[in-house]
Amino acid sequence: MVDHPHLDLEEIVRDSFDEDELQQLLARLTELEPAELALALESMPLEQRLNCYLGLAVSDQIDALMSMRVDARENIFRQLDDQQLRTLVEEMDVDALLELLDELPTRLYDYACSRLDASQRRWLETALTYDEDQCGRYADHDLLIINKNARVRDAIRLFQNLPDDTEYQDTLFVIDRTGRYAGQIQASRLLGQATHLPVDLLIDHDAPVVEGELDLDQGSDIVSRSGYTALAVVDSDGKLLGRLSIGEALENVRRSLESQFMHTAGLDEEEDLFAPIMISAKRRALWLGINLLTAFLAAWTIGLFEATLQQVVALAVLMPIVASMGGIAGSQTLTLMIRGLALEQITEQTYMALLRKEMGVAALNGVLWSVVIAIITYFWFGDWLIGGIIGAAIVINIVIAAVSGVYIPRWLDKLNIDPALSGSVILTTVTDVVGFFAFLGLGSLFLLA
Amino acid sequence: MVDHPHLDLEEIVRDSFDEDELQQLLARLTELEPAELALALESMPLEQRLNCYLGLAVSDQIDALMSMRVDARENIFRQLDDQQLRTLVEEMDVDALLELLDELPTRLYDYACSRLDASQRRWLETALTYDEDQCGRYADHDLLIINKNARVRDAIRLFQNLPDDTEYQDTLFVIDRTGRYAGQIQASRLLGQATHLPVDLLIDHDAPVVEGELDLDQGSDIVSRSGYTALAVVDSDGKLLGRLSIGEALENVRRSLESQFMHTAGLDEEEDLFAPIMISAKRRALWLGINLLTAFLAAWTIGLFEATLQQVVALAVLMPIVASMGGIAGSQTLTLMIRGLALEQITEQTYMALLRKEMGVAALNGVLWSVVIAIITYFWFGDWLIGGIIGAAIVINIVIAAVSGVYIPRWLDKLNIDPALSGSVILTTVTDVVGFFAFLGLGSLFLLA
Known part of the structure; x- marks a missing residue:
């Protein structure tokens, strides 16, 4: 059991600091979850925010940017030079690219695309056929996919090869030969099953699916009310586009309620506390x-x-x-x-x-x-x-x-x-x-x- | 893959209906998830709401009541007679009782307590030592608990015995002999492990815990930012009090943001759309x-x-x-x-x-x-x-x-x-x-x- 105290921004956010303090601060920031790191950066005046951001590893920078409000993120991008942006996009996967798309200069976007592998580029192209407020656009491509004909032992191997820091990855998405979604399986369902059993016998037939054309808010409501950790997002032919997890659903619910509140004063939920x-x-x-x-x-x-x-x-x-x-x-x-x-x-x-x-x-x-x-x-x-x-x-x-x-x-x-x-x-x-x-x-x- | 369309209240909510329509409506309502059912009931004028509520099975009634806004729930309770209330509390478990406590007449509460088994009554007493806005009060007692000395095969059996309709139950909470929390294990972590292995070798040491005294909003933020499906809630001695799941965290985040919005007009987030x-x-x-x-x-x-x-x-x-x-x-x-x-x-x-x-x-x-x-x-x-x-x-x-x-x-x-x-x-x-x-x-x- 690790000591993980409640994130206390009073301890992190300063008006100014020297080099030693910056190093201590960075050490604390890198311990945070991406959503916490993003909140900490948003809570800093612009100068401190940039200093802290620049001190982070590129992968942490990307994680933080993806969780930040659009305005707060733009206020960082605005201060980065071309070389810094280039280093950043080199490490972006398809999900980061989709999220940060609008803030990137076009030439960098093209550069980033050219560095994706073929399957990632296909995800990207499919996602871009959907509108900005549709589930198909924001389906997460970091998901466990398995073929209908595979056996339980293949499924187990997929889970065993998962990196440590994945979130809400207890769900296996089953597809047929043509890429059509056939159902999902919870990890717990595989426990104690014979390893040679075909996975399609274990499919959970109650799990709802989310249509790619559906409004993101509605999709998030479906996920949040379903009781499942993640649901499949499918296109009109039933092809699997990605997943919508409870984490993203919660983030969307939060943003849409925040926007309701901010709109009462004619503000936007993306508004940066320390905007210029x-x-x-x-x-x-x-x-x-x-x-x-x-x-x-x-x-x-x-x-x-x-x-x-x-x-x-x-x-x-x-x-x-x-x-x-x-x-x-x-x-x-x-x-x-x-x-x-x-x-x-x-x-x-x-x-x-x-x-x-x-x-x-x-x-x-x-x-x-x-x-x-x-x-x-x-x-x-x-x-x-x-x-x-x-x-x-x-x-x-x-x-x-x-x-x-x-x-x-x-x-x-x-x-x-x-x-x-x-x-x-x-x-x-x-x-x-x-x-x-x-x-x-x-x-x-x-x-x- | 089941056909599970987006919940459409236009089709469900009516101003008036005859007996046939009521039966059709009830058939549709019982297909809904508890959160959807609660929303559907809240969307009905009081008379229709009561008619639909009375047509539900007692277990569905309890599920719906637990997910409803306090005011909307009170507007149902107010119209139930003693016999109806009695039937209701007979089926309540400790979590239902804790949630519905304030709306129940004292004598029914005592009656409900008398029907709990010893372990449930202990949960109840412990929970009641916490304030209404603390995590210890609302820790969910429907969780998988295993002893530190148990083997993987025992853990697997726990998951296999889970009823079908459980939510976010991919986490095993490990305790020692004295009931102190020792860590959590994801179901996927058990896959492919030797069945005689002691479970404490598989504990995930990165998972944060939530202190029972912590404010519910803060606890919900911790859960929602942690990337875990559920976290342990512990008392000041480290004893396991229950769990806080991502589903409850989402519900709390939603309520607290809704209250922010409603408060701008001097209203409460519990306000019933069709209050008398x-x-x-x-x-x-x-x-x-x-x-x-x-x-x-x-x-x-x-x-x-x-x-x-x-x-x-x-x-x-x-x-x-x-x-x-x-x-x-x-x-x-x-x-x-x-x-x-x-x-x-x-x-x-x-x-x-x-x-x-x-x-x-x-x-x-x-x-x-x-x-x-x-x-x-x-x-x-x-x-x-x-x-x-x-x-x-x-x-x-x-x-x-x-x-x-x-x-x-x-x-x-x-x-x-x-x-x-x-x-x-x-x-x-x-x-x-x-x-x-x-x-x-x-x-x-x-x-x-």
Whole structure:
């Protein structure tokens, strides 16, 4: 039993260090699993990250790069010279090449391809016929394949020849003469079997397969819910393209949930914590610009009531409350919907039930809080009419927020637009405009002489 | 190779159905993996959910309940009578009991305990000495344990006696006479070994262990990054408490990322899509109330400048823009920080580097957008002074938003408050108050006669 403490980045990440400290740090980094090493590098400011990266063995560099976020990886690539990149690609296998493809200059990519052997190049070409978000593109080619006619003793030999550091390699993938997938066998299934037995008698017929065309997120869900350590990825003719392991499934589940979270702020899950200021500013500027449009729309709505505001300044003081309550209530519905859509949990059949429920919740909370706000407003401004107006505006805004919270993501999803990214901007626009319009409109109707 | 299509809830979930349809539906449901079955039940409105649940075999009911969200599960429990609950707990093993503990009435819990055998009851008692968020509490007791002195042939027999539907059971956990964990062995390692060989010669000494006291999230990260299918969970004396498998690790990673996302809207990851209206309204009311406080604080800030607003109504029209730009910019920094903190990626050493970067990004975007807004404002109101004032207020607000975005989550994290839940409320309060104060304050200084 080895002493393997919880990865503690406080001990690893420094702002600056001397040569001795760097050597100690490198010794610690090389002990880490690839995913841990990648996280440690991502946690470092750019200068330290590059220094540590350059001190690693080439095989560790490749492992780390493959596990890193795209942006963090690019921020390393950007600082490597041609010779360093060349040394790197020389050691890449087909899986590394597929993962790092987009960050490599074209000439290096060609060079890397020329160094692959024929079977690896075939994997590469097949994988590239699939889209970036399809399982066929990211099927792992590091897998144990055995012919249907082989015997148990051949299977055992395959396992015995496995290198020590392989991950989730307890599965044997069986193919027929033409390369079509015939089933999988767990290592434990081979235990105690006669060595001359043909392997196809041991095939596990319950194991699902993953179609190459399937979306990577869906494929990952299948693997993660199947209870198997790895599943075969096959093309439309049933040919084995590679495997999707539980490790990769977990990584994909993690990325897709992280992207949901990051998208709520208009960020990408690949965003590097220590991205260069210019790059980061440029990327975020767009999101600020889009939100500025909605803010101007809200301001324009307020501008319609300038005359009213001039006469009843209390309306100007209170109006952010109406917009804010609608925004908060709407984002609760929106968030629940986004999760449900991501899990493909919301169907046409239950859609109306969901709308009824969310409207019911909105009506209850709308009435509750509008009474509270009306009372506070009365004590603040000494005017029951203003209290009544803000209460009514809040009920209207919260109920419309609930309807929007249900419909906007649904509608975005149908248009294949990510609701986690655009949903909140659109929802806020609706709740701002409706909130200001209802409140100032009612105010104009009832408060102007 | 079995035909196992992607789980399609559109085909399963209905708003209503007759007896024939229910039987067909049940036939489909029983084919699903437990995680899929749980998701299908969660996707159904309460009435359909209960009907389907009641049609399942007791063992499927338990499997589904264990994989369901707490709220969705409670909404089933709430509708079961005592006899139904009793039948259910009679079939529960120690892991089911530990998972469903909180939802069971005490007397049923005692009844369930009385039906466990001695060894299961010992597991239960040990697990209950750990907190709800510790690995020792959720260690899985369905694992293959072998004595150090056993031979390969004994190990092989263990694997051969495994039931068919076990998940991630390719690992053997070795203990000594006193129950202390001695190491683990993969099934594939046993292949081709002489059957009389003592198993302790085959132990994999690289496999990490998970301490029982460790936080479940951290334990799940260790498992997910280790490359192993399951790791041993041990107590402080090194005694084996159970295992943490990659399947459970994935489920925990999923829940913890989902909670991050749901918390941004003040929701819980356990929230049931079809929760009863009253329950859902009550839970969300609190969040609306907290946000109302911050909205009133913003309104109060505006109220300080009533006199100014009365004279320059353009300020009332434009003020939401200042608050909104600060809020958006701040939430980008906040979101990046929350992710970094969740990954334990942000350390004391790199904290200042991060602050400098975020302030740099804010300064760039602040200047860019304040110029744009100043120009638009000039064309709208024909007054350069108002343009200058809104520009200055936006630069101030965006830079303060960045500083708050870095400091607020850091400070909440130190106080052990979840920044994903409270961060955005506090940040919005800051950007609202600062935005209104800066804009209306500058307006009062420069625009009043």
